[in-house]
Amino acid sequence: MITIYHNPRCSKSRAACDLVSAAKAKEPVEVIEYLKQPFSVDQLRALHAMLGGRLRDMIRTGESEYTELGLDATGVTDDQLYEAIAGHPVLLQRPIVVRDGRAVIGRPTENVAALLG
Template sequence: MMKIYHNNRCSKSRSGLEILNNSKQDYEVIDYIKNPLSENEIKDILKKLNFTPIQLVRKNEAIWKENYKRKELSDDEIIKALAEHPKLIERPIVVKGDKAVVGRPPENIKQLL
């Protein structure tokens, strides 16, 4: 079953959810803002995306600019920041098996369908 890591306040995330609804495939919605991901869950998603931790960061978020932007951070420190501040995670993320995509643009999700 597919999973979408979703933030309902994000228009791209809502568009991604609509693509999944139209696909008629089974999927699970994970509100990662209300239920933050653990560091291990983030590492698993990064592996499926084939991303480095910094590639998953929303660098225009105020939290990033104010607390992290000018710091030299290790991958583990970035993952810790993502776990502590879920708003920093790019969205939506759709996972199917051992593959994942970031739905920016939402059409990226179609690669997994």
């Protein structure tokens, strides 16, 4: 099963969906519009574990919510970051593609191709 956490207004997210479709994978594909179906904190923790790396790599720091919520301040904890993403899903990097217990952020789309390969 391939899962794509998708924002249809994002060109990179649309490109990831196209890439998965073009790969003609033999496995089912689920597309989840995460702005309509936000993650819980527990789901975000699980997604972060699949992505690996730093938690802040999952966050879109250019969004106004990032500054408004004070997430750029020193001392912000991971728990606060998870809560912020859960409450403001626009903060989540996109797209995120999950397959076989691994996940990648689809920027650049080559990340998605490597996950499918």
